[in-house]
Amino acid sequence: MYTYPMKILLTGVSGLLGINLAQDTMNAHEVIGVARGKLPRAPFQVINADLSDLSKIAPILDTVEPAWVINCAALANLEDCEADPDSARRLNVDLPAQLARACWDRGLHFVHISTDAVFDGEKDSPYTEDDAPNPLGVYAQTKLEGEKAALGEHPRCIVARVNFYGWSLGGRRSLAEFFVNNLMNQKSMSGFTDVMFCPMLVNDTARTIIKMLSKNLSGLYHLVGTEAMSKYQFGVEIARKFQLDESAISPKSVLSSGLTARRSLNLRLSTEKLSTALGESLPHFSTGLDEFYTQYAQGYPQKIRSYQQGNG
Numbered sequence: 001m002y003t004y005p006m007k008i009l010l011t012g013v014s015g016l017l018g019i020n021l022a023q024d025t026m027n028a029h030e031v032i033g034v035a036r037g038k039l040p041r042a043p044f045q046v047i048n049a050d051l052s053d054l055s056k057i058a059p060i061l062d063t064v065e066p067a068w069v070i071n072c073a074a075l076a077n078l079e080d081c082e083a084d085p086d087s088a089r090r091l092n093v094d095l096p097a098q099l100a101r102a103c104w105d106r107g108l109h110f111v112h113i114s115t116d117a118v119f120d121g122e123k124d125s126p127y128t129e130d131d132a133p134n135p136l137g138v139y140a141q142t143k144l145e146g147e148k149a150a151l152g153e154h155p156r157c158i159v160a161r162v163n164f165y166g167w168s169l170g171g172r173r174s175l176a177e178f179f180v181n182n183l184m185n186q187k188s189m190s191g192f193t194d195v196m197f198c199p200m201l202v203n204d205t206a207r208t209i210i211k212m213l214s215k216n217l218s219g220l221y222h223l224v225g226t227e228a229m230s231k232y233q234f235g236v237e238i239a240r241k242f243q244l245d246e247s248a249i250s251p252k253s254v255l256s257s258g259l260t261a262r263r264s265l266n267l268r269l270s271t272e273k274l275s276t277a278l279g280e281s282l283p284h285f286s287t288g289l290d291e292f293y294t295q296y297a298q299g300y301p302q303k304i305r306s307y308q309q310g311n312g
Contacts, residue, residue, distance in 0.1 A: 005029050006213075009066035011051055011099070012073030014039060016173040017113060019304055020166050021070065021206035029210075032064050034073070039169075042307040052090050054098045061102055068213050069103050070111040071096055071150075074143070078117075078263070081139035092142035097149035100157055109213055110157040112150040115143045116197065116224055118161065121264030126228070128270045129220050136262040147220070158212055160223040161269065165234075166202030166292065167301040169308055174202070176292060179235040183244040190252035191232030197267045198224035199234055201288030203295075208274075208282065217277055222269040227285045237285075241293045 006029045012018040013033025022031045022044055031044040039046045047064075049056050051073055061069070074092050075081055081088040096112045103110035117140040118133035135141040147159045165176035172181070176199075182189040200223070208223055229237070232251050239246035254263055271282050295301065 006067045007032070007065070008068045008070060009034065009061070009064050011069070011071045011095075013042075013046060014169055015072050015074075015076075016166060016168045017162070017164060017202055017205060018072040019169055019307070020202045021072065021209065023304060024203050024206045025210060032066065034060065037308075039307045041309055051095055052087070054094060057095075057098050057102050061106060061108070066108060068109045068111070069099060070113070070209060070213075071099050072113050074113070074146075076115075076139070078137060078139045081142065082137060085138045085142075088138050088142045089145075092139070093145045093149055096146040097153055100150040100153035103157070104154040109216075110150070110154050111209060111213065112146065112157060112159050114147045114159050114161045115140065116161050116163045116222070116267045116269050117264060118144045118147070119264055119267060119269075121196075121266035123266065126268040126270040127222070129222060129273050136264060140264075151220070156218040158209075158217055159220045160209065160212070161221070162200070162205055163197050163224045163267065163269075164200050164202040164205040167295060167304060169305055171301065171305065175199075175231065175234065176238055179238045179249070180242060180244075180296075183239055183242065183248055186245070186248070188248050188250060189235070191230070191235040191249045192254040193230050193232045193251045194253050194255070194265050195231045195263060195267075196228050196265065197231065197234075198226070198228050198269055198271075199285065199288075200225040200283065201292055203291060204283040204288050208278075211278055212274075215278065221274040221277070222271050223274060223282075224269045224271060225285050225288070226271055226282050228268040229285075237289060238292075241289050242296075 011034045014035040026044045033046045075088045120134040165174040235249045236246045
C-alpha cells in the first residue's frame with residue numbers, strides 16, 4: 001500500500017470531480033492539474049492546456065513526471081455529445097486511449113473516470129461489473145469505448161464508473177446545485193420520478209479514488225453511492241437538508257422532458273466489488289449530504305470559485 005506523498009497529475013481539474021479531487025488531495029499529495037481555462041488563484045499548480053490536442057500528452061507527462069495520473073477530462077453534457085459526436089469521441093475515447101498508453105509506457109498508475117450511463121437501465125436489479133453494457137446515446141457509447149481503450153492500452157489501470165454531485169467552479173455543474181439554486185431563488189422545477197441512480201458526494205468519490213490508488217487496485221469498479229433513489233427524491237432530500245420548500249419540486253417523467261439524448265431509467269449499480277477490494281463500506285448518502293450542507297454553511301462553494309478570479 002502507498003502511504004507517502006505522491007505526485008498526481010489530474011486532467012480536467014476545472015471540472016466538478018477535478019476541482020474537488022484537487023482540493024481534497026492537495027494537502028496529502030502534490031497535485032498538478034491540467035485545464036483548458038486558467039485558474040489563477042488555485043492553491044495548486046495548474047498547467048493550461050487543451051488535451052483534445054493529443055500531441056500535448058507526452059510532453060506534459062515527461063515534464064511533470066507524476067506517479068499517478070487521474071483522467072477526469074471528458075465531454076460530459078449529454079446534449080452536447082449528441083450535437084457534436086466528433087468532439088465527444090476525441091475527448092471520451094481518443095484522449096483516455098492516448099493517456100493510458102503513455103502511462104503504461106512510462107510505468108505510471110492510471111485512473112480513468114467513466115460513467116454509470118453505459119447501461120440501458122433495463123435490468124430489474126443493480127448492475128454489477130460483470131453485466132454487459134448497452135449504451136443508449138453518444139455520451140454513453142463514447143464513454144464505454146473509452147473504458148475499453150483505457151483497459152486495452154493499460155492492463156493495470158483503474159476504470160471507475162461514477163455518479164457524483166457537489167459544488168463546482170461555475171455553480172451549475174451538478175444536479176444538487178440545480179436544486180439548491182432553484183430552491184433558494186424560489187423557482188419551481190421538476191424532478192424525474194422514473195430515473196433511478198446512486199448519487200455520491202464528489203468529495204467521497206475523490207477520497208475513494210485515492211484509496212483505490214493507495215491499495216494498488218486495477219480493473220473496472222463501480223464507484224457510486226450505496227443507496228438508489230429517483231432524481232425527484234434526491235431533490236426532496238436536498239430541500240429538506242437545506243430547510244427549503246420541497247413542494248417547489250414537481251414530480252415529472254423524463255419521457256415528457258423533451259430532452260434529445262436518451263437516458264437510462266435504472267442506473268442502480270452494485271458497489272460490492274469495490275467495497276470488498278477496499279475492505280470497507282462506501283460512504284452513506286446521508287453522511288455525504290450532511291457534508292454537502294456543511295460545505296455550503298462554511299463557504300466552500302465561494303472558496304473554490306475564487307480560484308477563477310482574475311481570469312479574464
